[in-house]
Amino acid sequence: MEFVRVENLIFDYMKTDEGGAPVATRAIDGVSFCVEKGSFTAIIGQNGSGKSTLAKNLNGLLVPTEGEITIDGLDTSDPANIWNVRQKVAMVFQNPDNQIVSAIVEDDVAFGPENLGIDPAEIRQRVDAALEGVEMGDYKDKAPHLLSGGQKQRIAIAGAIAMQPECIVFDEPTAMLDPRGRSEVLKIALDLNRRGMTVIFITHFMEEAACADHVIVMDGGKLRMEGTPRDIFAREEELKALNLDVPAAVQLASQLRARGVDLPDSILTAEELVDALTQPVPAEAAEEVSS
Amino acid sequence: MIEVRNLTHIYSEGLPHESVALDDVNFTIADGSFVGIIGHTGSGKSTLLQHLNGLLKPSSGTIVIDGTDITDSHTKMLDIRKKVGLVFQYPEYQLFEETVAKDVAFGPGNLGLPQEEIDARVRRSIELVGLDYEAVKDVSPFELSGGQKRRVAIAGVLAMEPEVLVLDEPTAGLNPKAHYDILDMVQEIHEREKNITIFVSHNMNDIARMSDQVLVIDKGRLAMDGTPQEVFAREEELKAMGLALPDAAEIVSQLRKKGMELPAGCLSVEEAADAIAAALKK
Numbered sequence: 001m002e003f004v005r006v007e008n009l010i011f012d013y014m015k016t017d018e019g020g021a022p023v024a025t026r027a028i029d030g031v032s033f034c035v036e037k038g039s040f041t042a043i044i045g046q047n048g049s050g051k052s053t054l055a056k057n058l059n060g061l062l063v064p065t066e067g068e069i070t071i072d073g074l075d076t077s078d079p080a081n082i083w084n085v086r087q088k089v090a091m092v093f094q095n096p097d098n099q100i101v102s103a104i105v106e107d108d109v110a111f112g113p114e115n116l117g118i119d120p121a122e123i124r125q126r127v128d129a130a131l132e133g134v135e136m137g138d139y140k141d142k143a144p145h146l147l148s149g150g151q152k153q154r155i156a157i158a159g160a161i162a163m164q165p166e167c168i169v170f171d172e173p174t175a176m177l178d179p180r181g182r183s184e185v186l187k188i189a190l191d192l193n194r195r196g197m198t199v200i201f202i203t204h205f206m207e208e209a210a211c212a213d214h215v216i217v218m219d220g221g222k223l224r225m226e227g228t229p230r231d232i233f234a235r236e237e238e239l240k241a242l243n244l245d246v247p248a249a250v251q252l253a254s255q256l257r258a259r260g261v262d263l264p265d266s267i268l269t270a271e272e273l274v275d276a277l278t279q280p281v282p283a284e285a286a287e288e289v290s291s
Numbered sequence: 292m293i294e295v296r297n298l299t300h301i302y303s304e305g306l307p308h309e310s311v312a313l314d315d316v317n318f319t320i321a322d323g324s325f326v327g328i329i330g331h332t333g334s335g336k337s338t339l340l341q342h343l344n345g346l347l348k349p350s351s352g353t354i355v356i357d358g359t360d361i362t363d364s365h366t367k368m369l370d371i372r373k374k375v376g377l378v379f380q381y382p383e384y385q386l387f388e389e390t391v392a393k394d395v396a397f398g399p400g401n402l403g404l405p406q407e408e409i410d411a412r413v414r415r416s417i418e419l420v421g422l423d424y425e426a427v428k429d430v431s432p433f434e435l436s437g438g439q440k441r442r443v444a445i446a447g448v449l450a451m452e453p454e455v456l457v458l459d460e461p462t463a464g465l466n467p468k469a470h471y472d473i474l475d476m477v478q479e480i481h482e483r484e485k486n487i488t489i490f491v492s493h494n495m496n497d498i499a500r501m502s503d504q505v506l507v508i509d510k511g512r513l514a515m516d517g518t519p520q521e522v523f524a525r526e527e528e529l530k531a532m533g534l535a536l537p538d539a540a541e542i543v544s545q546l547r548k549k550g551m552e553l554p555a556g557c558l559s560v561e562e563a564a565d566a567i568a569a570a571l572k573k
Contacts, residue, residue, distance in 0.1 A: 046466035047437045094464070148332050175464040178332045178493045180533045204466050243468030248496070248538030248560060255564035261571055270542050277567065278549040 003167060003198050004035035004058060004089075008067035011053055027053040029221040030067070035200060035214075037072075037166070040193045042209035042229075043202045045218030046243040051202045054218065055171045058200065059089035072166065087116075090160035094172040096152035105147075105155055106131065106140040112163045123162075130158040134188050150181020157188055167198035175204060186211065206233070206247045210268050217242065230266050249273045293320040293343075293455065293487060298352035300338055312338040314511040316352070320504065325481055326489045327502035327519075331533040335511040336459075336491050343457055343489070345371035356455065373402065376453030380460045382444030383437065391417065391435075391443050392428040398451045416446040419483070421476050438469040442476070449480070456480070458490040462497070474501065499523060499537040499558035507534070520556045539563035 011028035028050045035041050045051045056062040057069055063077040071088050074081040090112075093099050102108035109127045118126070131137045134154040144152055153173055160168050170189060174182040186208055193199045201212065209215050215232040217225035219242045225232055233239070233246045236254060245251075253267040253276075267273050300313040312335045320326055330336045341347040342354060345361050345368055353362050361371045379385065388394035395413045404412075417424045420442040427435070432443050441461070448456070461477060462470040474497060481488040492498055498505060498519065505522040507515035509532045515522050523529070523540055536544060539560045546567065547553050553570055557563040 047469055150332075172464070178533075179535050180331060204464070204470075206467070240468075243466055245467035249542065251560050252539060252542060252563055252567075255560055256567060259564055259568035261568055270538070270545065273542060274545045274549065277546060277571075278551060 001037045002034045003037040003039075003072055004200075005070045006034070006054075006057075006067070007032050007069070009054075009057065009064050009069060010066035011050075011057060011062060012065045013053075024065075027221055028057070031218075031221070031223045032067075033216055033223060033226060035167075035198060037198055038193070038196055039214055040190070040199045040201065040212045041214045041216060042212035043200065043216045043218060044204070044206070044209050044244055045224075049218040049242075050221040051218050052171055053221075055091065055169050055200070055202055058167075058169050059091055060085045061091070087163065088165055089167045089169060090163050090165035092153070092156050092160050092168060092170045092173050094175050096149065096156045096176075099156050099159070100144045100152060103143055104140075105136065105142050105144055108144060108155055109140075109158045109162050112159055116163070126162045126164065127158075130161040133161055133192070134158045148181060149177045150184045153177060153181065153185050154188060157185070157192075161192070165197075167200065168192065169200045169202075171202045172204065173201075174208065182208075206245050210247045217244070230268055233268060234265060292322055292357060294353075294355045295319070296353045296355070298339075298342065298354065299350050300335075300342065300347060301350045304350060311511050313342070313349070316508075316511075316513045318506060318513055318516050320487055320489070322487065323485050324487055324503045325478075325501055326487070327498035327505045328489060328491045328508065329493070329495070329498055329505065329534055330508035334508045334532075336508050338511075339508060340377060340457055340459055340489075340491065343455070344375040344377045346377070369402065372453075373451060374453060375455045375457060376448040376451050378445050378448050378456070378458040378461060380463055382448075383432075383440035386432040386440060386444055386447075389431060390429050391422075391432050394432050394443060395446045395450050398447055402451070412450045412452065413446075416450040417443075419449055419480055420446045421472075421479075422446070438465060438472065441465070441473065445476075453486070455487045455489065456484075458488070460491055460493065462492070462494065477501075495523070495535050495537040496539075496559075499540070507532070519558055523558060524555055543567070 009028050009031045012024040012026050015023050015025060017023050043051050057064060060076040060082045069076045071085045074085055076085050100108050101111055106127050109130050110123050113123045113126050131140050134157050136154050136158060144155055174185050177185060189199050189201055190211060203209055210229045212229055215227060215229050216223060224242060233250045236246050239246060249267060249270045253263050253273055257263055263276050267276060295316055295318050298313055298316040301309055301311050303309045328336055342349055349362055353360050356374050359366060386394050388397060392413050395416055396409050399409045399412050414424050422442055432440055462473050465473060502519055505517060505519050506513060507522060515525060523536055526536055526544055537558050540558050543553050543557045543563050551570055553566050557566045
């Protein structure tokens with residue numbers, strides 16, 4: 001079932017020039033795609049490609065200049081839908097320090113539901129469940145500023161979960177984290193997705209995009225490629241032309257093929273590469289390698 | 292040459308919440324070296340960097356740069372800043388002037404240099420970071436792309452003509468191409484200036500590829516000090532500290548565990564591909 005539908009989206013940022021006249025800068029230029037309910041979609045693209053503008057259009061923080069976005073059938077540009085849209089789609093941003101508002105972890109997570117005017121007993125329940133969901137239950141009475149970057153980002157995610165959205169848009173949630181923090185946040189996003197959450201995950205890390213069901217590649221405000229990670233990362237030259245890259249395992253696999261090693265085309269992860277290299281080689285393939 | 296001896300830093304010393312951020316750290320960096328520093332968040336890396344340009348003073352120990360003890364209270368702060376330029380994480384957030392040229396001129400302006408000298412340094416620094424001086428000098432730094440802003444911020448530090456350039460995660464938040472562009476630029480500056488360059492990174496591929504010497508900080512102590520080959524050979528210890536191997540080295544390690552005979556010390560994708568292809572042809 002389709003959850004997000006983006007049709008011919010155009011988005012212009014308005015600025016004023018020195019004379020005070022309005023000038024439009026086109027950030028998104030005719031983008032269309034769908035996101036299935038319960039799927040994990042990764043969006044990649046170089047800085048300035050329009051990824052973050054797209055993300056902000058997905059929960060009505062920005063509304064289309066032209067074109068249409070529907071969330072579960074609701075048009076985001078209809079002001080009457082805005083609260084429902086935000087209820088359905090939560091956002092987690094790059095810098096956790098910019099989205100934490102309270103001095104105590106559990107207060108921070110409760111901030112969203114409190115604004116929805118939810119019954120305090122229900123809030124208590126949601127906050128506890130959200131903190132457990134990101135494995136931060138033990139930190140509920142701690143001060144956020146004493147936590148690590150990865151932990152802070154998990155608190156921000158708990159704040160999103162407590163809103164009980166159907167979809168979470170992560171806008172480069174791992175960019176400021178160390179490797180451990182990055183893998184913690186990716187694991188939480190994958191866990192949420194396994195439990196039914198629709199996840200849209202913007203990232204500069206190709207290894208993270210490789211975990212998605214579906215990858216969208218943006219460049220210059222346009223959608224340049226779309227497909228499964230296997231399809232997308234098989235197009236190494238095109239990605240490099242868009243200033244992107246492929247995961248290390250894909251790189252190593254293609255260099256091995258260039259050195260005459262027979263490997264399946266589908267290799268995406270380190271695990272798959274290791275398996276392909278250590279499984280007993282069929283007789284005719286072994287001959288090919290040795291010749 | 293940089294000599295760090297018995298460097299210890301205790302935050303809130305004597306108070307109930309005192310914590311030892313650096314604990315008896317010793318290392319030497321030779322002239323012209325490119326040094327990578329790795330460590331988990333909270334390991335003490337940032338505290339160490341802040342000592343290198345005098346932002347923090349040690350609880351005990353010394354840092355001697357080219358014979359000058361920068362931890363000595365008689366050493367002028369200005370002299371330390373001339374010796375060591377520190378580029379913080381996300382340095383573009385520190386841009387503040389109306390034009391690129393004015394922003395880059397801010398540091399050397401504070402050194403009390405004659406105007407011609409300042410102008411020459413500004414031009415040179417902007418060119419060093421790979422920007423077209425004439426094209427950007429009068430532009431507001433806020434009009435530039437993320438990667439360009441970061442270059443301007445780095446130019447501001449280079450304009451101080453430091454003998455030691457320290458960069459804290461210079462590629463954080465950049466896309467793959469911009470990431471390599473910034474690192475290539477840092478490498479080029481290093482080769483041209485023959486300065487000591489120290490960079491902190493969480494990206495083990497970059498650390499392995501660029502460093503002559505790698506320092507590993509863990510819980511405030513210097514856990515390892517060696518070449519990338521020496522450091523990344525200690526896989527189990529690194530993983531216990533929450534650190535990883537370069538991607539290619541990780542794949543090679545998994546293959547070795549499954550019985551493939553591969554040499555140690557393959558850190559790059561090319562080295563790993565050569566070694567694996569050779570092993571399969573045996």
